Amino acid sequence: MQVKPITPHEAGAEPPYWVLAALNHLIGKGWKGNHSIVHLGDVVSALGGHYDSKFLAFEDTYRAAGWKVEYHAPAIHEPYNPYWIFSA
Numbered sequence: 001m002q003v004k005p006i007t008p009h010e011a012g013a014e015p016p017y018w019v020l021a022a023l024n025h026l027i028g029k030g031w032k033g034n035h036s037i038v039h040l041g042d043v044v045s046a047l048g049g050h051y052d053s054k055f056l057a058f059e060d061t062y063r064a065a066g067w068k069v070e071y072h073a074p075a076i077h078e079p080y081n082p083y084w085i086f087s088a
Contacts, residue, residue, distance in 0.1 A: 014061050019045075019055045022046035023038065023043065024060060026043065027086050034087060036086045037079045040084075043056070067086050067087070067088070070087075071083075071084050
């Protein structure tokens with residue numbers, strides 16, 4: 001497989017609408033009044049097999065909409081599911 005460079009349009013593109021719809025659902029489902037925690041495993045499940053790492057490039061889109069977005073990933077020897085915290 002030949003790898004091609006990303007285009008400027010692709011680099012700045014927002015995730016597809018169905019990725020945002022899935023995230024919106026997960027954020028709403030986990031809403032605690034001032035924040036929501038969304039686990040990577042739940043995002044992958046919600047995307048129904050259409051997983052691609054470029055679909056996870058949504059943080060800037062949500063920040064532009066007014067969210068504070070933090071990503072938490074385990075260190076090498078920490079066994080937990082990565083997650084995002086979306087806060088108002």
